[in-house]
Amino acid sequence: MHTEAIKNFVYLVASVVRIFLIFALYLFYFNVMNTQKASREDVSYILGILGFIYPVSKELSKAFYENAVGLRVKKGNVLLNEGEHCRYMYFIKRGALMGQTSHQGKKIVTYISIDNEFVSSISGLHGAKPSKEAIIAVEDSELIAIHNDILKKLFLSHFDLNFLFRVMVEKYYSDAQERAHIIRMGNAKERYLYFMETKPGYIERLPLDLVASMLDMKLPTLQKVQKQHQLSQQRDRETEAWCQKIEDYIVRQEMYKIPDLSLKKMAEDLSIPSHKLSSIFNHSYQLTFTDFINRHRVENVQRHIADSQLMHSYTIETLAKKSGFSARSAFYNAFKKIAGMTPAQYRASLQLPQTVQPRIQH
Numbered sequence: 001m002h003t004e005a006i007k008n009f010v011y012l013v014a015s016v017v018r019i020f021l022i023f024a025l026y027l028f029y030f031n032v033m034n035t036q037k038a039s040r041e042d043v044s045y046i047l048g049i050l051g052f053i054y055p056v057s058k059e060l061s062k063a064f065y066e067n068a069v070g071l072r073v074k075k076g077n078v079l080l081n082e083g084e085h086c087r088y089m090y091f092i093k094r095g096a097l098m099g100q101t102s103h104q105g106k107k108i109v110t111y112i113s114i115d116n117e118f119v120s121s122i123s124g125l126h127g128a129k130p131s132k133e134a135i136i137a138v139e140d141s142e143l144i145a146i147h148n149d150i151l152k153k154l155f156l157s158h159f160d161l162n163f164l165f166r167v168m169v170e171k172y173y174s175d176a177q178e179r180a181h182i183i184r185m186g187n188a189k190e191r192y193l194y195f196m197e198t199k200p201g202y203i204e205r206l207p208l209d210l211v212a213s214m215l216d217m218k219l220p221t222l223q224k225v226q227k228q229h230q231l232s233q234q235r236d237r238e239t240e241a242w243c244q245k246i247e248d249y250i251v252r253q254e255m256y257k258i259p260d261l262s263l264k265k266m267a268e269d270l271s272i273p274s275h276k277l278s279s280i281f282n283h284s285y286q287l288t289f290t291d292f293i294n295r296h297r298v299e300n301v302q303r304h305i306a307d308s309q310l311m312h313s314y315t316i317e318t319l320a321k322k323s324g325f326s327a328r329s330a331f332y333n334a335f336k337k338i339a340g341m342t343p344a345q346y347r348a349s350l351q352l353p354q355t356v357q358p359r360i361q362h
Helices: 002-032 040-053 058-067 148-155 159-185 188-198 208-214 219-252 263-270 274-284 289-305 316-322 328-339 343-349
Strands: 069-073 078-080 088-094 096-103 106-114 134-137 141-147
Touching (some): 040 141, 058 148, 219 263, 219 289, 289 316, 289 328, 289 343, 316 328
16 A cells, blocks of 8 residues: 555656646746747748748648747747757748757857748757757747647648648758858858858848857857958959049040050059059959050050041051050050951951951950
8 A cells, every 4th residue: 555655646746747847838838938829911921932832722721820820039048959859840930040059068050040931950850859959049039830740730631731841851951961061161261151142141130159150160260251351342342443433534534545644644643552553454354554555445446447438538557546556566566466367457357248247356
């Protein structure tokens, strides 16, 4: 009897603990996370996104309307602890979630997802086994979720859900494989540029320490690479602005027609250091200053050569002089270098049917 009483007492305590845990879980989702049935508008929004991938049947839509729940989670709230079974598939209406795992006492960010993305545990898909990563709110977030038990039942009767889920999983694995490759093979700059390209807007929005963890680099390294990239972008914008000024000066103002135009004079007129102007020609145009000017002079001569009436009044040498060439030899050398033929050969090439355009090499 004494043994039986102990067994009954242990059973009672176990039952109380079980009820307490269920109640605590209920409080966690319905109070801490502020869970309620998802609005019809929110579910329609999700169905619209899925519909772009594959048509969603009325029956599946009805199941989503009936079973989707809405969650509001605060920044730092843990939706899933590492080692727990994931019970939900989440859709981020607004906010950001991250996956985080542990390795040798170090917390590692495995992914970060923001608005309009689906999130669940891939390692513990459908709650079949413990998840290898936690799911944590990076920002105050509004989520829409469906329990995995419901999803598993829907998979049995809805082809459209199976197709949609397959597409999402394929995309996840493709992104994960590419991310793993760049993190293993790329240097810090390459990883940063990959992140900027594939996740536009994330770097301005998310905590840098989490981004650094996901890219497998230390925070100071990320900050250094980010600063270098920003300076490079600033230089690119400045160079583009200078190129516009150069085009205006040379082309629209036709300054190439000045025979003694020099890099120094142009730099003074544009209020730019000579060495910087020379660098722009070399790197942005892949030409020296002289070749850049001569190209425009030659193109001007070519335009005049194509005008048969004008050629009755001027010689080619006169046109060259009017275009800025001060020496006959300099003109012929530049023309052959740029056009790939002599002026006479170029003129002869224009004696073709009008439907055929002469081929001019720049």
